[in-house]
Amino acid sequence: MRRPVVRISTVTMAEAFLTAETGVVRLEDVSLQYGSGPEVLRDVSLSLETGSFHFLTGPSGAGKTSLLRLLHLALRPTRGTVRLFDRDVSRLGRKHRPALRRRIGVVSQEFGLISHLTAAENVALPLRIAKANAGEIRENVTELLRWVGLGRELDELPEALSEGQKQRVAVARAVIARPDLLLADEPTGNVDENAAMRLIHLMEELNKVGTAVVFATHDESLVSRFGHPTHVLDGGELVRADPVEGMIGEHAEA
């Protein structure tokens, strides 16, 4: 498979080297409550290295989405420390958030495509936000969409796309700016098994280019077909982590 030429990145070589040493994500005894509700995450410690691929599983309501939202800076931990790219972001002010988010790609179950923009325009958004020039954007977007098999759907609106196609558009948008971290929350929820497998293979390709991937799904059978480290959440606690290389954490031996 041909790799997309994506040159837009806010990461310098020095930074990449730094993150390679220290890890992309480090959670230390993180707990989370929504308002004054119960703790939906409890003492979660987790460390993800640059360029690693992790599954996050657990039953419905276990806290997978909440954990990803913490990593995406949409929530702040009630206790503990969240470090992203070797920076403590537990109490990050909102004005510092966009710059960090530009280093993180997200794919949600709902895909979050903007309905009046075409597939290509949706995928172009991160580059537009990063103020890339129009020619460069067009080239990268076209190439990436062809790479995910949507070369003929560039100008289609999301409503004209199948679930699987929308999902690929969402993934393309999440990775177009070459993020250091890709967060995928149940992206396979709405598509058949075949499409799900293809999606994971696609993410593995990106992972090889250096993007750390966290893939959350409640589908353990899907997870078992890949040899990636898997973290299992239950009731807000990290109960099990399959000890595979690329993962460090207190729960590794559990």
Add this chain to the structure above:
Amino acid sequence: MTAGSAYSAAGVLPLRRDAGSRYGPWIVAAALFVVTLALAATMAIRNAEQGWRTALAGKISVQVPAPSGTGGEAVAEIVALLRATPAIADAEPVDPVVVRSLLEPWLGAGAEMEALPLPALIDVRLRPDAGMDIVALEVALDAAVPGTRIDDHGIRLAYVLRFALALQVFGVVVAAIFGLIATMTAIFATRAGLSSHREEIGILQAIGAGDGYIARQFVAHSANFSIKGGIVGCALAAGALILLGRYAPGGNAFMVPEMTLSPIQWIVLACLPPVATVIAMATARVTAMRALSRVI
């Protein structure tokens, strides 16, 4: 591939498709129509003020009571007295025929004016900046010929100027109110857009768009409808002014000096659409940035 809009900085949020957006340009157009007219009127009055000043300032007229049987002696005495006053540049009796013709409209043509004890009029021009004491002069004239009165145009001018000032203040206030309406259009459009596109904004924020990027969408949108509305409103107002100019009384009819605008004033009016647009853009930005900073 849609080369143009797909990757350019064109609207990421579909603000132009918002229901309210259709009325935006028209509200701005109506508001700027009024602003332009109000300011044009204000400037015209300001120009006219100068005319009134030169027409009325420095002039008084003196009424000498009907010289029944005394011939022109009393008038001649008063004229001599006036001419001897240092602050007075010139004093000239008005021809009695002119006085009668001035009164004709009130008394009716052919009235037996010969028989009426009409006062004699003397036109007096004061030296500019001479600091004339009108009251003292009147006392002196009254002593010479009892019943002689001074009609001070300066007092009338003061009233006229006061009214002109009131009109100008009124014009500026009206312009300000309608300018505010145009500005509020930008606030409403931005607020409405922020709430109706909450979902898209959330998506943009999730992929790393800062407040500035999102605010720029609203700034561009406000610029778009303000420049359109501004040009339409201003053009209509200019048309109205030109049309109105055709019906304006020329010359000195009714002492209304010509209400015309100077080229510079026309340029000022022509600057209203861009100025309104800049204000609308700034307003949209402040509104959007404040609203966005309130969400966590």
